[in-house]
Amino acid sequence: MPQIAKFPGNDHRPSCGIASIGLQLPPLALAVEELANLRGEDPAKYTIGLGCREMALCPPDYGVVDLATGAARRALERWGGDPDRIGLIAVGTETAIDMSRPLSAWVADRLELSGAVRSYEVKHACYGGTLALRQAAEWRLAGAAGSHHGQERAALVIAADVALYEPGDPGEPTQGAGAVAMIIDEPRIASIQPLSFPWSEPQFDFWRPVGERFPLVDGPLSLDCYKRAASHCFQALAQHSGEATIENLAAACFHVPFPKMVKKAVFALGAALGWSEEHTALFFTDKVDPTMSWNQACGNAYTASLWIAVAQALAGLPAGETIAAFSYGSGFGAELLLLEAGVEAAAGAWRQDFEQDLASRESISIERYQQLRAGDPVRQRPPVSATG
Ligand code: CAA
Secondary structure (H helix, E strand, O other), X not given: OOXXXXXXOOOOOEOOEEEEEEEEOOOEEEEHHHHHHXXXXXXXXXXXXOOOOEEEEOOOOOOXXXXXXXXXXXHHHHHOOOHHHEEEEEXXXXXXXXXXXXXXXXXXXXXXXXXXXXXXXXXXXXXXXXXXXXXXXXXXXXXXXXXXXXXXXXXXXXXXXXXXXXXXXXXXXXXXXXXXXXXXXXXXXEEEOOOOEEEEOOOOOEEOOOOOOOOEEOHHHHHHHHHHHHHHHHHHHXXXXXXXXXXXXXXXXXXXXXXXXXXXXXXXXXHHOXXXXXXXXXXXXXXXHHHOHHHHHHOOOOHHHHHHHHHHHHOXXXXXXXXXXXXXXXXXXXXXXXXXXXXXXXXOOOHHHHHHHHHHOEEOOHHHHHHHHOOOOOXXXXXXXXXX
């Protein structure tokens, strides 16, 4: 018997959701204070002004395929299902390594997954992982997944990125890397509410034209877009489900370009909902801030950022509690999802991936960081403003 979702307005729908989670962080890290000293900035600008702590970094022989494959392998092992039951592999990334061959093919190669599988890459800046997850959930809910030996097929969804800015760019302290893989199947860890709350507008806030190694960023515009998107999405949720749904959340997770950005967005959505500053501050402290400490240990991992926060929020959550997940991708597209913890959330088995990678990674010196970046081209033109 399919389980029944308990979200307001969706009581009659069968649920599907996250059956397994795997995380992967790269093997190097740099404290942002070290970068501040190199760039002649006050370290407090990065730690207090932006809310950053450490950035996860990849050595030269390690990249997005390693991150994606590592997270996927862990999620598959923890799931324990027959790999032949995987009928969809969708990888959200903005670290594409080929304009044609999808990242999912590299992952499938390494994991020896082939056969009756739809395998592809999803691109929409940091929103790509969420789109991949939504597509997988909707594929199941629509009845399109089909079955293998009488069991409904499951999906492997991966969000993986290496976020690097041009050396000296204002975004440099927010760099990071990481991957989250999820198996979409029975909602043992969390069910996904079928109804979600999207908002998109065509903008040039952050983009990377073909051939550019680093993104072009209009920082102030990107902050405005993110705040506007969050306000619209949360207002739509409040209108549909009532404000009590937001008040009763166990946690509210956000895409985390840097933690201060999330705080700004929470204050923007609080104002849009007519909350007092005190009320918003309490909401941020209770429901949002505690979801971001894993993000602070790895920096912005673009598509994976939100799902790292979700993985942290779900680990240890009692069954039946609901969390929100706000996804934002420049360009821009955003979507607010609700997830309800399942019976295996409380055990939080994937916490060990994060703890293991953190314990084994090397904290590098600023000299090593400079060596890592030595081959990176420095753009010979002024910072870009919106091109319209
Ligand atoms: N002590 C404490 N705080 C200090 C300080 C000091 N000595 N010096 C400065 N600060 C504070 C500033 O007051 C400011 O805080 P408030 O915004 O609260 O006033 C904060 O530090 C940052 O200072 P600046 O605004 O001067 O920072 P900046 O211009 O150097 O860079 C940024 C900020 C433009 C956002 C840059 O980080 C950036 O370009 N980031 C990339 C774009 C980005 O992340 N955008 C977010 C939305 S888009 C998105 O979400 C997609 C994505 O993942 C990239």
